Amino acid sequence: MKIVVCVKQVPDTASERKLSPADKTLDRASVEGVINELDEYAIEEGLRLAEAHGGEVTILSMGPDKASESIRKALSMGADKGVHLVDDALHGSDAVATSYALAKVLQTLEFDLVIFGSESTDARTSVVPAMVAERLGLPQLTYANKVEITGGGIKIQRQTEYGHDVVEAGLPAVVSVVEKINEPRYPTFKGIMAAKKKPVQTLGCAEVGIEADKVGLGAAWSVVEDFADRPPRQQGTIVTDEGDGGVKLAEFLAAQKFI
Amino acid sequence: MAEILVVVDHLDGDVKKVTLELLTKARELGEASAVFFGEGFDKAKEKLAQFGAQRVYVAEGEEYTGYVVAPKAELLAKLVAEKAPAAVFVPSTAEGKEIAGRLAVKTDSGVITDAVDIAEGFVCEQSVFGGATVVHSRVAKGTPIITVRPNAIQPVAADGPAERVDVAVEVSAAAKAARIVDRVVQPRGGRPELTxxxxxxxxxxxVGSAENFAVIEKLADSLGAAVGASRAATDAGWYPHQYQVGQTGKTVSPQLYIACGISGAIQHRAGMQTSKTIVAINKDPEAPIFELADFGVVGDLFKVVPQLTEEIEKRKG
Ligand SMILES: Cc1cc2nc3c(=O)[nH]c(=O)nc-3n(C[C@H](O)[C@H](O)[C@H](O)COP(=O)(O)OP(=O)(O)OC[C@H]3O[C@@H](n4cnc5c(N)ncnc54)[C@H](O)[C@@H]3O)c2cc1C
Ligand SMILES: Cc1cc2nc3c(=O)[nH]c(=O)nc-3n(C[C@H](O)[C@H](O)[C@H](O)COP(=O)(O)OP(=O)(O)OC[C@H]3O[C@@H](n4cnc5c(N)ncnc54)[C@H](O)[C@@H]3O)c2cc1C
Structure with missing residues (x-):
């Protein structure tokens, strides 16, 4: 079974994230980049499926040079090889452009399954997996909290607003996973050493037929007009419970007209 | 006036409040047309009329509900081609975003997700990085496709005919590739919807256990509130996942958020930071949740919460 896992490098959620005033895109240079948390669950699921059914896991990431660190980390968790789409023309791509670029690369790869995280922690649009499924004309099995390979097909439990749906399809298919699905493994020392020798292919737009004028900031389907930092919340009144904490809280709520 | 399509969020005809919010916004910027998928239009009609829908495009049938999102996007793409609406508004739910994403690709349009407001020219306000930054953005190509967060817009009633217009599309085989073979609906009880x-x-x-959540529920019921949970509580199986608040749960923005026995991890804050008023009860004075709190009580929730509930009941008379 051939599995591709799409991994996005994002600024560490714990760091202070900013848009850069120059072109209103995410400032990725000044903060530490990490694997999008949700994508670790996607990698783990890919590894588990490959272990259970045989096969290999390829990591695909689109991003600047330093995104290669995240590919390397995924390889140290146990993935077999990496594909890095890196090209200055891609800078500032929105979700429409990102899905176009990822779909173009996927068309050059052989796979039975492509697995995504269900959301990035920086932009949080949650649209890329569905868009890629649309572009490739493949079944979309997204928000999975359980994945099962059945005879010749795939079955997932799709987390919904009201509970869950059970969804079935044939392969190849597009999957996205939620964090309830598994517990991602940590890279071992052996894994880290092995990852250094694993192949990572670097591709530019032209090599996979991405038309440069369809991606990047200039071609964006959506534009940021302006942005501003909101002043951080001010800490209010903190009291220590001395037997009357609930009453004091009720007084606060009454003063605020909640009760 | 230019027509704006509003995708209706409903469960068997019970219209979710976010739909009314979107109709309100659509009326402000143009003429509101609703798009209703699946069964239950008769039940939904009154609400849609009360909030000023001029017409409702109704797409009934198994082909729209028996598969994952793709058929809905195909129907919408056809409507966009035929009606040339000024914009399409979609509720910012997990499924709504996926519909919007596919529609954007199909119609070669841009998509803005998680708008908290939409102004003239379809300029959207987004609240990003857990509410730390406010962004104004707009679609630059094609038809503006905008997903809007629940609870961000004040719904205002206005009469509309909500005239039924049946619509259909020949759903492609590719769109029917992911079949829904079973649907499990968890009962929600009488409490309001989280978002x-x-x-x-x-x-x-x-909170410590599933049984102990009764303490939280009692407080919620005394306030007519919804119950939420942190990931630690849903992972432990104390409360169902649909109630998780945070990065990978629901984003909520209520008038009042009361966090009990929650430390305030960054992933939790990402889902509640834009609440108008925040209250925290935690026995650890160093808990980061207090940094956000308008009012905090350092103490044992099993003492503070029941006393608060009792006090609220007393004041209600
Ligand atoms: C604050 C902010 C708000 C934004 N709002 C919008 C908006 O409203 N509309 C819009 O079109 N664009 C928006 N963007 C741009 C958007 O971040 C990029 O287009 C991004 O590349 C794709 O969106 P996402 O990260 O939200 O993906 P999501 O759809 O949230 O990501 C889901 C999954 O897709 C995969 N994936 C995503 N990107 C990559 C990648 N580069 N390489 C490999 N796998 C990937 C990962 O598996 C990920 O878990 C915004 C950006 C920022 C910083
Ligand atoms: C990919 C990813 C996604 C995530 N998504 C989410 C998400 O969507 N939502 C979310 O919530 N988290 C999410 N998390 C998890 C998050 O990092 C935290 O682990 C989680 O929020 C902790 O939950 P908690 O505050 O209930 O538990 P803890 O951090 O353990 O805090 C418990 C608090 O209860 C207090 N306490 C204990 N007993 C009492 C008592 N008797 N009275 C008063 N106070 C008491 C303690 O002092 C402590 O502050 C995510 C993590 C990852 C990696």
Missing amino acids: EASIVVSGGRG
Whole structure:
């Protein structure tokens, strides 16, 4: 079974994230980049499926040079090889452009399954997996909290607003996973050493037929007009419970007209 | 006036409040047409009329509900081609975003997700990085496709005919590739929907067990509030996942958020930071949740919460 896992490098959620005033895109240079948390669950699921059914896991990431660190980390968790789409023309791509670029690369790869995280922690649009499924004309099995390979097909439990749906399809298919699905493994020392020798292919737009004028900031389907930092919340009144904490809280709520 | 399509969020005809919010916004910027998928239009019609829908495009049938999102996007793409609407508004739910994403690709349009407001020219306000930054953005190509967060817009009633217009599309084989073979609906009880509620009371690891969530529920019921939970509580199986608040749960923005036994991890804050008023009860004075709190009580939630509930009941008379 051939599995591709799409991994996005994002600024560490714990760091202070900013848009850069120059072109209103995410400032990725000044903060530490990490694997999008949700994508670790996607990698783990890919590894588990490959272990259970045989096969290999390829990591695909689109991003600047330093995104290669995240590919390397995924390889140290146990993935077999990496594909890095890196090209200055891609800078500032929105979700429409990102899905176009990822779909173009996927068309050059052989796979039975492509697995995504269900959301990035920086932009949080949650649209890329569905868009890629649309572009490739493949079944979309997204928000999975359980994945099962059945005879010749795939079955997932799709987390919904009201509970869950059970969804079935044939392969190849597009999957996205939620964090309830598994517990991602940590890279071992052996894994880290092995990852250094694993192949990572670097591709530019032209090599996979991405038309440069369809991606990047200039071609964006959506534009940021302006942005501003909101002043951080001010800490209010903190009291220590001395037997009357609930009453004091009720007084606060009454003063605020909640009760 | 230019027509704006509003995708209706409903469960068997019970219209979710976010739909009314979107109709309100659509009326402000143009003429509101609703798009209704699946069964239950008769039940939904009154609400849609009360909030000023001029017409409702109704797409009934198994082909729209028996498969994952793709058929809905195909129907919408056909409507966009035929009606040339000024914009399409979609509720910012997990499924709504996926519909919007596919529609954007099909119509070669841009998509803005998680708008909290939409102004003239379809300029959207987004609240990003857990509410730390406010962004104004707009679609630059094609038809503006905008997903809007629940509870961000004040719904205002206005009469409309909500005239039924049946619509259909020949759904492609590719769109029917992911079949829904079973649907499990968890009963929600009488409480308001988490993303719609004006008050949310959440419990975390400090609650300690599934049984103990009764303490949280009692407080919620005394306030007419929805119940939420941190990931620690849903992971432990104390409360169902649909009630998780945070990065990978629901984003809520109520008038009042009460966090009980929740530390305030960054992933939790990402889902509640834009609440108007935040209250925290935690026995650890160093808990980061206090940094956000308008009012905090350092103490044992099993003492503070029942006393608060009792006090609220007393004041209600
Ligand atoms: C604050 C902010 C708001 C934004 N709002 C919008 C908006 O409203 N509309 C819009 O069109 N664009 C928006 N963007 C741009 C958007 O971040 C990029 O287009 C991004 O590349 C794709 O969106 P996402 O990260 O939200 O993906 P999501 O759809 O949230 O990501 C889901 C999954 O897709 C995969 N994936 C995503 N990107 C990559 C990648 N580069 N390489 C490999 N796998 C990937 C990962 O598996 C990920 O878990 C915004 C950006 C920022 C910083
Ligand atoms: C990919 C990813 C996604 C995530 N998504 C989410 C998400 O969507 N939502 C979310 O919530 N988290 C999410 N998390 C998890 C998050 O990092 C925290 O682990 C989680 O929020 C902790 O929950 P908690 O505050 O209930 O538990 P803890 O951090 O353990 O805090 C419990 C608190 O309860 C207090 N306490 C204990 N007993 C009492 C008592 N008797 N009275 C008063 N106070 C008491 C303690 O002092 C402590 O502050 C995510 C993590 C990852 C990696």
